[in-house]
Amino acid sequence: MKRVLGMAGLIVLGSAGVAMAANTLAVNAGAALNGTNFGLQVSFDANAAPNCAGAGNGATNNVYVETTHPTDETHYLMRFWVNPNNLNLCANKSIRLGVLGDDGPAGQHVIIFLKRNDADNSWRINTWYKDESGAFFAGPGVFLVSQANPNQARQVEIEWTAATSASSNNGILSIRRLAPTTAGPFTATGIDDAFQVDYGRFGILAGSGAAAQADTSYKFDELESYR
Secondary structure, eight states: OEEEEOGGGSEEEEOTTOOSSOOEEEEEGGGOOTTOSOEEEEEOOOOSSOOOSSSOOSOOOOEEEEEOOOOSBSEEEEEEEEEOTTOOBOTTOEEEEEEEEETTTTEEEEEEEEEEETTTTEEEEEEEEEOTTSOEEEEEEEEEEETTSOOOOEEEEEEEEOOSSTTSOOEEEEEEEEESSOEEEEEEEEEOOOOOBOEEEEEEETTGGGGBSSSOEEEEEEEEEEO
16 A cells, blocks of 8 residues: 655644744745655754754754554555755754654654764765664664755655564664665664554654754655555
């Protein structure tokens, strides 16, 4: 089963009572990627002059869109287009672009990062995943574009297959770049987690907007989900 979700059709959520300096979302034609009519522009408020000695000083409020179409999915595949646009993060910092989670107490299990990686002058999509103990581990990642030329759209695919039981150690998390050029798949196997997907959230999560060192944004569009 496939769903293609336009940005205007997703639930837009954010923090209530946010101060004047705040990260924001906008669904507009300027953020459209891959020939669509509208896309999601995720904007960061840097609050003040750049200060990247620590975590940065950008606004920490969370803003995101949410899909609740998945229900107890043991296999979930998603595709989306992303463009780092003019995003300006502190060196080697990342923002939580998205999560896949369980609507019960298990919470978030797959974390999706957009990272500025100074080691190879790149923007990358990286992942973490949780095991049955509740610990997080670094998952696979994929190169997007160079920091020198970030304003380019790329399509990314992430696929989750749950372990058949809590102790079977046969869960799989995979990522690849699909367009306009391919890379991967890059895969983590033997994962001890029977997590079932109930929702996905995309935007700025877990206060990670603090990593911004200027008022900038990235673009997100054309979320597809399969089971």
